[in-house]
Amino acid sequence: MTTDVHPAPAPAPTPLSLDRLVELTAATARDVRRGLHRIHYDAENRWSVRLHGDAYADVWLISWTPSQSTALHDHAGSLGALTVVSGTLTERYWTGGLRERALESGGGAAFPLGHVHDVVNLAADPAVSVHAYSPPLTAMSYYRVDGTGALRRTHSVLTHEPEPDAVVLDGVPTRADAP
Ligand SMILES: [Fe+2]
Numbered sequence: 001m002t003t004d005v006h007p008a009p010a011p012a013p014t015p016l017s018l019d020r021l022v023e024l025t026a027a028t029a030r031d032v033r034r035g036l037h038r039i040h041y042d043a044e045n046r047w048s049v050r051l052h053g054d055a056y057a058d059v060w061l062i063s064w065t066p067s068q069s070t071a072l073h074d075h076a077g078s079l080g081a082l083t084v085v086s087g088t089l090t091e092r093y094w095t096g097g098l099r100e101r102a103l104e105s106g107g108g109a110a111f112p113l114g115h116v117h118d119v120v121n122l123a124a125d126p127a128v129s130v131h132a133y134s135p136p137l138t139a140m141s142y143y144r145v146d147g148t149g150a151l152r153r154t155h156s157v158l159t160h161e162p163e164p165d166a167v168v169l170d171g172v173p174t175r176a177d178a179p
Helices: 018-033
Strands: 046-053 058-063 081-084 089-094 098-103 109-110 118-119 127-134 139-145 153-157
Touching: 018 058, 018 081, 018 109, 018 127, 098 109
Parallel strands: none
Antiparallel strands: 046 058, 058 127, 081 109, 081 127, 089 098, 089 118, 139 153
């Protein structure tokens, strides 16, 4: 008996490619810079609004006041991309270890399936970014780096919201923590 092993990763469950999502966020970021969308800033709760949604993709506009961040998370079965409209964001992402890169205005990042990252505004000024997910987000998992330096999933949630805030579950047993 043999096991059929496919050398290439399975395609994402969407007709849109990562390149298409990058184009989508870049084009929407240009619209935002032209003043087509109103931006709000909220130092208490990170502000976001869905600019577009259909069966294939969601597009979100997000503002980040200084020090606002997410937690380490993935995007479940969705591909994603972001373009920075203004300011500078820092992305920490997992590639066998945590790496960090600055995302400047006009730049951005693409999130293939399995991409685990955290986004934070380490700058002194607010930042604004456009994010797209395809298929539209339905779930995310959260992670932490354990004492051995390994990535460990802590829990998963059903959500349509982009780039979730940090969630503190210290001391709270979760299903994902079960053996
Ligand atoms: Fe994300």
